[in-house]
Amino acid sequence: YQGDWKAAREFNDRGLSVSPSDSRLLASRMLLEFELGNSADGQRYLDQLTEAINLVTPGPRYDQGTTASKVPLAAHITGSVDNLPLAEKAAATVLSAETATPLVSRLARLGLGSIAFLKGDAEAAREQYDKLLPASGSYIFVSCDRVLGLMAQTMGEMDQAATHFEASLAFGRDASYRPDLAWTCHDYAAMLLTRNGAEDRAKALELLDESVAISSELLIFPLNDRTNVLRESAVSAPVPAPAGLSRREMEVIRLVAAGRTDREIGEELFISIKTVGNHMSNTLNKTGAANRAEAASFATRHGLD
Numbered sequence: 001y002q003g004d005w006k007a008a009r010e011f012n013d014r015g016l017s018v019s020p021s022d023s024r025l026l027a028s029r030m031l032l033e034f035e036l037g038n039s040a041d042g043q044r045y046l047d048q049l050t051e052a053i054n055l056v057t058p059g060p061r062y063d064q065g066t067t068a069s070k071v072p073l074a075a076h077i078t079g080s081v082d083n084l085p086l087a088e089k090a091a092a093t094v095l096s097a098e099t100a101t102p103l104v105s106r107l108a109r110l111g112l113g114s115i116a117f118l119k120g121d122a123e124a125a126r127e128q129y130d131k132l133l134p135a136s137g138s139y140i141f142v143s144c145d146r147v148l149g150l151m152a153q154t155m156g157e158m159d160q161a162a163t164h165f166e167a168s169l170a171f172g173r174d175a176s177y178r179p180d181l182a183w184t185c186h187d188y189a190a191m192l193l194t195r196n197g198a199e200d201r202a203k204a205l206e207l208l209d210e211s212v213a214i215s216s217e218l219l220i221f222p223l224n225d226r227t228n229v230l231r232e233s234a235v236s237a238p239v240p241a242p243a244g245l246s247r248r249e250m251e252v253i254r255l256v257a258a259g260r261t262d263r264e265i266g267e268e269l270f271i272s273i274k275t276v277g278n279h280m281s282n283t284l285n286k287t288g289a290a291n292r293a294e295a296a297s298f299a300t301r302h303g304l305d
Helices: 005-018 023-035 039-055 062-078 084-095 102-119 122-135 144-154 158-175 178-195 200-217 221-236 247-257 262-269 273-287 292-301
Strands: none
Touching: 005 023, 023 039, 023 062, 023 221, 039 062, 039 084, 062 084, 062 102, 062 221, 084 102, 102 122, 102 144, 122 144, 144 158, 144 178, 158 178, 178 200, 178 221, 200 221, 247 262, 247 273, 247 292, 262 273, 273 292
C-alpha cells in the first residue's frame, strides 16, 4: 500500500512458496506487477488466479471477494476489460449466498462498483452506491472513497464525487498509501476536467502534478504515462469562461488584470472607451466584483491574467 515494491515482492514470494495457489496472494501479485507496468508478469499471475479460483469450492469465500475486488482494479490500471466476467462471477457467487460475511460482501460490491465505472453503467453504479456508502472512510485493498467517487461520477453526481475524492486524498496522505493516492489524484483530476467548472482545470492540474511526482518516484509507469497524457490535454484545452463571461468580457478583464486603462484596452481591442465601460460593467456584475481591483483579483484566481 505504501509503494515498497521490493518488500512486497519478498513477502509475496514467501507466501507463494508455501501456498502457490492462494488466490489472495496471486491477486495481490497480479496488481503489483500491473502497477509497475510489467504486463507479461501481471497477466501470468492473472492466469494463475483464474485457474485457482476455478478450483475453489463455490461459495461466499474470501477468495471470491478478493477476486471480485482486485480484478477490476487491474482493469482500471491496464485499460482492458476482458477479464471482468471473472470478477462478476465471483461477486455473484458471494452476494447470492446468505452466509457471506460483511467484509466479503463489501469486497464483492467494491468490485461491482468499479465495474460499473469501467463500463459507464450509471444504473449499476447507483445500485451499489447506497450499499457501499457505509464503507466511506475505510480502506479495503483500495480507498473505498475513491471507488465511491468513481461511482458517483458515473451516476453524474459530480459534486458528490468530489466529496469522496477529497476524502480519499486525505486518507492516502494520512496513511502514506501513496500508490492509491496517486491514482486518486488522477481519477479526481479526470472528473474535474469532465465537469469543467470555472476553477476545475486549475485544481486538476495541481492534482496531476502530484500524481506525476508520486508515480515517477515509485516507478508506476502505466499511471505516469496516463497522467502525462491527461495533463497535456488539460493544458491545451481552451479555458472555460468563468461566471458566464463572454469572450470579449474575458479579454477585457484580462487586460484590466494586466493594468491597462480603458483607453489602452479600447485601442488594443479596437473598440470605443464607452464599449469598454459597458463590458467592464457587465463583468463586475457577473463576477460580483466591486471594482477594477477585485475584477483583476478574480482574473488572477481563474487563470485569466
